[in-house]
Amino acid sequence: MEQKVKxxxxxxxxxxxxxxxxxxxxxxxTGCYYGLRELPLxxxxxxxLEVLASRLLAAAIAGRExxxxxxxxxxxxxxxxxxxxxxxxxxxxxxxxxxxxIHLPLIGEVIQWxxxxxxxxxxxxxEGDCFTSNDNYIAGMHSADLYDxxxxxxxxxxxxxxxxxxxxxxxxxxxxxxxxxxxTERFVEGFRFTAEKTAVNxxxxxxxxxxxxxxxxxxxxxxxxxxxxLAANIKVREAIKKIIEDFGVDYFMxxxxxxxxxxxxxxxxxxxxxxxxxxxxxxxxxxxxxSRGLVPPHHAIDRITLVPLDFYIRSDGSYYLDFDGTGSWxxxxxxxxxxxxxxxxxxxxxxxxxxxGKANQGTFLAVDMNTPYDTFVYPSSPNVATxxxxxxxxxxxxxxxxxxxxxxxxxGFVEEFRSPVTFSYNTSAPVAMAGKDHWGRDFGFxxxxxxxxxxxxxxxxxxxxxxxxxxxxxxxxxxxxxWELVLPVLWLGRRFLPDACGWGKYRSGHCVVSTYMIYKTxxxxxxxxxxxxxxxxxxxxxxxxxxxxxxGFGKVMTNTNMMQLIDQRKPLAHxxxxxxxxxxxxxxxxxxxxxxxxxxxxxxxxxxxxxxxYFGAAGAGVxxxxxxxxxxxxxxLDNGLLTIDCCRHIYCIDASYDDKAxxxxxxxxxxxxxxxxxxxxxxxKGIPAxxxxxxxRQDIVEGxxxxxxxxxxxxxxxxxxxxxxxxxxxxxxxEDFTFSL
Amino acid sequence: MPGVSxxxxxxxxxxxxxxxxxxxxxxxxxxxxDDRFDKYVQVLQEKVPWKEKILLPLxxxxxxxxxxxxxxxxxxxxxxxxxxxxxxxxxxxxxxxxTKEELxxxxxxxxxxxxxxxxxxxxxxxxxxTQLEVDTVPFGYxxxxxxxxxxxxxxxxxxxxxxxxxxxxxxxxxDLVKRWAEGRVETGID
Numbered sequence: 001m002e003q004k005v006k007x008x009x010x011x012x013x014x015x016x017x018x019x020x021x022x023x024x025x026x027x028x029x030t031g032c033y034y035g036l037r038e039l040p041l042x043x044x045x046x047x048x049l050e051v052l053a054s055r056l057l058a059a060a061i062a063g064r065e066x067x068x069x070x071x072x073x074x075x076x077x078x079x080x081x082x083x084x085x086x087x088x089x090x091x092x093x094x095x096x097x098x099x100x101x102i103h104l105p106l107i108g109e110v111i112q113w114x115x116x117x118x119x120x121x122x123x124x125x126x127e128g129d130c131f132t133s134n135d136n137y138i139a140g141m142h143s144a145d146l147y148d149x150x151x152x153x154x155x156x157x158x159x160x161x162x163x164x165x166x167x168x169x170x171x172x173x174x175x176x177x178x179x180x181x182x183x184t185e186r187f188v189e190g191f192r193f194t195a196e197k198t199a200v201n202x203x204x205x206x207x208x209x210x211x212x213x214x215x216x217x218x219x220x221x222x223x224x225x226x227x228x229x230l231a232a233n234i235k236v237r238e239a240i241k242k243i244i245e246d247f248g249v250d251y252f253m254x255x256x257x258x259x260x261x262x263x264x265x266x267x268x269x270x271x272x273x274x275x276x277x278x279x280x281x282x283x284x285x286x287x288x289x290x291s292r293g294l295v296p297p298h299h300a301i302d303r304i305t306l307v308p309l310d311f312y313i314r315s316d317g318s319y320y321l322d323f324d325g326t327g328s329w330x331x332x333x334x335x336x337x338x339x340x341x342x343x344x345x346x347x348x349x350x351x352x353x354x355x356x357g358k359a360n361q362g363t364f365l366a367v368d369m370n371t372p373y374d375t376f377v378y379p380s381s382p383n384v385a386t387x388x389x390x391x392x393x394x395x396x397x398x399x400x401x402x403x404x405x406x407x408x409x410x411x412g413f414v415e416e417f418r419s420p421v422t423f424s425y426n427t428s429a430p431v432a433m434a435g436k437d438h439w440g441r442d443f444g445f446x447x448x449x450x451x452x453x454x455x456x457x458x459x460x461x462x463x464x465x466x467x468x469x470x471x472x473x474x475x476x477x478x479x480x481x482x483w484e485l486v487l488p489v490l491w492l493g494r495r496f497l498p499d500a501c502g503w504g505k506y507r508s509g510h511c512v513v514s515t516y517m518i519y520k521t522x523x524x525x526x527x528x529x530x531x532x533x534x535x536x537x538x539x540x541x542x543x544x545x546x547x548x549x550x551x552g553f554g555k556v557m558t559n560t561n562m563m564q565l566i567d568q569r570k571p572l573a574h575x576x577x578x579x580x581x582x583x584x585x586x587x588x589x590x591x592x593x594x595x596x597x598x599x600x601x602x603x604x605x606x607x608x609x610x611x612x613x614y615f616g617a618a619g620a621g622v623x624x625x626x627x628x629x630x631x632x633x634x635x636x637l638d639n640g641l642l643t644i645d646c647c648r649h650i651y652c653i654d655a656s657y658d659d660k661a662x663x664x665x666x667x668x669x670x671x672x673x674x675x676x677x678x679x680x681x682x683x684x685k686g687i688p689a690x691x692x693x694x695x696x697r698q699d700i701v702e703g704x705x706x707x708x709x710x711x712x713x714x715x716x717x718x719x720x721x722x723x724x725x726x727x728x729x730x731x732x733x734x735e736d737f738t739f740s741l
Numbered sequence: 742m743p744g745v746s747x748x749x750x751x752x753x754x755x756x757x758x759x760x761x762x763x764x765x766x767x768x769x770x771x772x773x774x775d776d777r778f779d780k781y782v783q784v785l786q787e788k789v790p791w792k793e794k795i796l797l798p799l800x801x802x803x804x805x806x807x808x809x810x811x812x813x814x815x816x817x818x819x820x821x822x823x824x825x826x827x828x829x830x831x832x833x834x835x836x837x838x839x840t841k842e843e844l845x846x847x848x849x850x851x852x853x854x855x856x857x858x859x860x861x862x863x864x865x866x867x868x869x870x871t872q873l874e875v876d877t878v879p880f881g882y883x884x885x886x887x888x889x890x891x892x893x894x895x896x897x898x899x900x901x902x903x904x905x906x907x908x909x910x911x912x913x914x915x916d917l918v919k920r921w922a923e924g925r926v927e928t929g930i931d
Contacts, residue, residue, distance in 0.1 A: 272899055273773060276797065278890035279912070285879050304858075306879065315894045406888045410797050412781030414756055415769050460801065461758040461765070499849050505801070506758070536858035538877040540885065544800040545864075545872035553851040579849040594851050614850065623801055624872040629758075649846060679870035686834025686865045689884075690921055693831065700881050706857050709879055729915040730883035732922035 009120055009151075009158045010089050011253055016115045016125075016158065020090045033092075033261040033362055041251065041258050052247060052255045053095065057357060059239035060084040060097035063164065063232035070228035073169055073221045074486060078478025079451050081167040084232055086240075086256075087111055089158050092361035094256045100165055100472050102347040102393070105364050107147050107163035109139035109339055114195050123197060127153045130199035130230055132208075134171070135192055136386035139339035143189045143387055144168050144178045144446065148198075148229035152237045154249050160256065162236040164229040169486075170444045172216030173387070176434035177444025181529040181599050183385040184290070184299040184331040191215055198226070202234055217434075217444045221486075263354070263362030268317035270353055271366070274416065275407035280311040282403055282540065284396040285712065286376070286533040288332045293599045299331035304537070304712040305376045307396055308723050311403045321345075321400065322370045325723025327715035329379035333387035334533055334598075338371040338378055344393035348401045351470055352418060375719055387529075394532040395539045398457070398619070401470075402543055409460055419457030420541040421470065421508070421549075421619025431514075431613055432527040435604075438488035438520035445487060446529075450615035452476035453494075455509030457619025458502060458546055463632065464509030464619055466496065477512065488521040489611070495575030497550070497614055499646045504546025504621020505628050510641055511549075513576050513614040515584070517562060522606040528554055528597045535597065541620035552597060552616020555582065560590035562608040573610065579643060584612055626652050626678050630666040637664040652678045697731050703739055710739035745772045752777070753784045778900070791819050796904065797890055802871055803829065805892070810906040812892065820868025826913040828886035833864040833873060856880075886914055 008015025014022075026035030041049050063084040068076055075081050083099035091111030093104050110133045119125055133147045134140055140147070149163045170177035173190030183189050191212075198208040204226060212226075213219045244252045284307050291300040305327040312320040321341075329335040345367060350359040374380040377392065398420035408416040437443040452475045456468035469475050480491035492515040502508035518524055532539070534551065541548040565572055565588065577583035585592060588610060595601040605611070633653045636642035644664075647653050654670035657663075703710060717724045717738055728737050747755075747768070754760040755768070774780075782795050785804070789795070793806035793815065805825045806815045814822040814829040822829040838844055838861040844854050862876040862884075876885050891910045897903040 276890050277894045280888050281886045412777040535853040536855040538859050540877045542875040550848050682865045682870040686836045689831040689835050692835040
């Protein structure tokens, strides 16, 4: 009788490296995942395969909910920034729970890195092990996202992995402790787990726990999150074993591979049925003003970096994103990596086209990218800070989503159209705090209440959603009362900001402004560590004649008379108030600061100081604002989202307030007049494009641009292969044209 | 569930934003209708006041239409922008908001938005004055050609009914600006 020799821990005794190699080879040879030209299980009994997928999904969701019961962090319990994902032994995603959608391919890339680094022989991969990773050099979105990864064995063979991702509020970094705007190198970004074994036999090692206890400001929260992740992984592991018992291990292994191949084909088919092939042009730019912050002098460089994007929908239904022309990476935390780009695409694709709950590695096999090395999208140094890899997802990702929307629109699937916005363009984490908390303890914390309060962009057939969050569709801002347990602040209000939408026939959703008083601390600093890095240049998000929305901003006031006002029961500030006449400035005395975004606020805050943060994700409007239906404008007026000034000026809709009915009434006659006047005004002031082109070309030839922009263009002209030729051809410039500095 | 199809009236209401949200939601969540494109184009064709056949809607105002052997971009009002492979924005009227005051009309709260850095280009239809697109780009960035569809692949390979007069899939915008630079006379608005 033939004796099977077990060479490795993979299925059938194969080493994981061998499994990975075979899988890659089969894909190269056939174009099908694992060489699956045929789908025998699907063909034999599609319902049985569907049941397998459903049970896997249920296991992942149950694991996620378990974590939420164990964690003490509001980011997990309230905002629910976590997810549980299943992977094949080779590290290919099978499916994921509800929750964060951005990490689907990324944890798999960590597993693949472990396979290539020969963990199987050198580290040992055993039942009950857990590997922790937040090293963006391997894969990840920022160091705040911790991956806890556990192998699942069946009769000695590794048959799959489960990974849990949780966002942490504090990871022992430079103040404020998480995603500091002042980090330029990875060495100050806190804990760095490089796919490190942190648990054995389902228990965290003591060395790991000691490292946490002495390595960060809020170790209890961090450790409880890890225990929650470990519990989720164990729960999923046991559920998977039960599934294998019911289906048989061969069916499980072959079935999970078929689920990936089915999704690959489905994604290509969806694209062919819902879009139109072609080329979509776009760009985004990122403003880094490092000289403002507290960084080493040799990193204190201000720069604007260009990231052009040509997006192709190809004839076979695959997507191709070409980042040619991208400028240089820099010593700041806001570059991006190819892995983080894949994460961003995962978030958007799983929300906009592959939203059946079965997105997996197959989805991403239908997507290809060109990410030039040694640029902003692919830094060449492993030492660069990576705390804010969300730059492109925040801005460029939204723009890409808009490009895809054009394809939906042209094909007639107007209900699938979303104008660009993923997160805030300017300040995605405006209130990271550090200092002493209201219990007198050292603390640091990243408040992510804004995750649930972005306004979506407008749609092709309706207004944008108020307080939306594409990044995680089931999230909300969390209860202020729960945030107040861990942060030394008292919320004074959460209100929508009037007139702050992206104007359009269909406006964007509004976003929340949060107002709070600093409470029972005399030593607090704030960091408006951001995401989008758009300050002077507005992202190109308007569609079909709509405008981009209001950017984020903050207002803070120190040395206030708040205590006196409270004693006297005088009005405070609970929102912005009427635009331009803020309640903060109007009702409270103190030193007002309008802080820079994406940097530390240069002041120390104590009890009674007030902070007001507008999270500024208002996406863009869709369509000519002058074509907005008066009934929609009336609704906004009645709801306090729109002032009559903007209603008349932007929408060219006139209305008057009926005091008795306490409602606005549209004046149709005046509206018609205003609109006709606007039409004539446009025809009179618009100049033929050729005239504009000649004038702008002359500006370029004469170098009439700010130095930072000239440097930006020169950088991209030097780095790009295709893009420089197109730039020079558009402006009809010599082949060797660069700007003189 | 293969064979899902919606009445043309439903598609019309959907496009016009009149369909109740419950129905829109069920269309998003449900199986997609295979005949959507044709019904969509039929509804749009009935809305426009001209006769040229719509090949592809580009925006809520612009269409690529068949005109003789040519395929051109045409506004709902009837204004024609020329070959669809040239960026139609270079045949539009352009207005640039280049003062802080003009930016503050749109953005009423604290902002660093700066017209020296950011060019806000409004593109108007020369025929009807509709604002067709707004580009907000770094000052001096080329005009964004939002979408160049591969019409022949779409009709031939995806819909299975090739269009007459096949065209090369190529961005012709650079040829247009070259003619401008050489001072050659163009017809129409440019």
